[in-house]
Amino acid sequence: MIRLLRPLTRAVTYTRWLHLLVGGLVVLAAATVHGVEDATARDWVVITLLPVPLTAAVALVPAMRRAEGLQARLMLFPGAHAREAHSVEKGSEGADGAVGEGPGISVAPSASWRDRGRTAVWLVVRLELGWGLGVASVQLIGYALALLGTTSEAPDDDGLFLPRPGQGAWNALLVPLPLAVLGVLVVAAGGLAAAAARSLLGPSPTERLAALEERTEQLLERNRIARELHDSIGHALTVAVVQAGAARAAADADFTDRALEAIEETGRDALEDLERVLRVLREDAGPARRRPTLAAADRLLESARTGGAEVDAEVSGPVDELPGPVSREGYRMLQEALTNVLRHAGPVPVRVRVAVSGGALTLDVRNALPRQAAPTGRGGSGLRGIRERAVLLGGRASTGPEDGEWRVHAELPLR
Known part of the structure; x- marks a missing residue:
């Protein structure tokens, strides 16, 4: 049990969560522009995909890869190596989520179209993964608060996707369940983001040479x-x-x-x-x-x-x-x-x-x-x-x- 809870005690878990949520704000801005009132499932798909072309176009700017690399180092792999501009070695992740010799993240501007393409894929992954994690975070935290609310009042329609049980004091016993699911999602999404960053923002063959x-x-x-x-x-x-x-x-x-x-x-x-x-x-x-x-x-x-x-x-x-x-x-x-x-x-x-x-x-x-x-x-x-x-x-x-x-x-x- 302690081993399962250990990732939740690491600071890197929450810096990765924040990093992804910031990326998901782009989709939220698109949703605000498009409008979400009485939005259908088709509308949500459009909202989710709407920022993708613009995000990919931004990756064509060479400096974007450097900016994303620095952010990834500071938020996905926090540690002393994060501020070393020339560290491109791939290190092993330690117990606190830090990396020994370096996270394997390049901070050089894009030097080829392949670099721009990898940066574009990374931005889209960060955007969609952050949006999905943001929606899940709002829903699960809201569901936990709703369970607390149903102990004394009847449930109201507050935009939650998950069905809630009826009114009853015993609902308070279910509050840890959505929070535990959220913790699992945050850890898994953070690990996925770190792996994607190493693959997509890692040094190119030219940089390795x-x-x-x-x-x-x-x-x-x-x-x-x-x-x-x-x-x-x-x-x-x-x-x-x-x-x-x-x-x-x-x-x-x-x-x-x-x-x-x-x-x-x-x-x-x-x-x-x-x-x-x-x-x-x-x-x-x-x-x-x-x-x-x-x-x-x-x-x-x-x-x-x-x-x-x-x-x-x-x-x-x-x-x-x-x-x-x-x-x-x-x-x-x-x-x-x-x-x-x-x-x-x-x-x-x-x-x-x-x-x-x-x-x-x-x-x-x-x-x-x-x-x-x-x-x-x-x-x-x-x-x-x-x-x-x-x-x-x-x-x-x-x-x-x-x-x-x-x-x-x-x-x-x-x-």
Whole structure:
């Protein structure tokens, strides 16, 4: 019994009732214009169908779909999601009638004749369903009041369709019956209206595709930001750990000063990268710091040298004239390669070759493998990030042991 009465305790039941009654007022206006005095069954059919052509014509206005979508969100699916203009995901209805991820109602104007047609069908459904529910509400509430009236007075002809019993105090026991029927009708009509709204006001295939593309762009941007933080912060922490360990082992004041200076410089660069990423996440309108490029490769090489690695570097070609995306991604790939050397191999000889020729940028980083190191297959997320960056630019990259050395090799086309 409590389960049956539960829908009547939800606010959404009554907001849906009100939404439908407002739609039914259009038919009531038509009835007022046509006249209802001594109206026959045929007249009532005409009154019911009279507003349909005008209602369908109104749906041709593109903004009408947006207006109906907003109303449906606020009245049929009340909740925090109702005010989110870009929520088109279809969520599941909870215990209070609200929807988790969104009601699946679009608030975009009609973009095609199919959208206009669906909006027209929705308006007609809302109009007729609201009119039917309005008539039922008046009749059932009036019948309940009439039953109360017949406890002391004889029934009068007050326009009710339902026959009433004769005068008697026992009629008061029948009052809950029409109210219960009304409650069932209100819940059923509200559920039907919600289902119709999802079907007719839901996002079109074009809108779903646009939402999917937007979601894909967001995921790609998050993946890019994750790689940026991994490379920048990971490099800074690796240099700091290596420098601190080397300074403690050396127990030399001059070496300690150089190590602290290297830690300070690397940490400052990492903070700049972190600030730039946070500006992107906050969608800050202020100017963001420029991402480092291969023109600053000397800074990476010097950082690796201060970490104890013996770096033999050779840079050839117009590195300063590289296209922005190629230069920036090349910097991150070189940074990750050197970070892996410091993190996994320690102070070992490293050979770095950066060459721009033949319409491509070539990066080659080789380092001796420590004796205790074993081949690690495809590597971790950092090495995977190198390969992903190369693929996104139309190039290729390979990482792994080769001839007793660990090699990171990448080729990026300049176009």
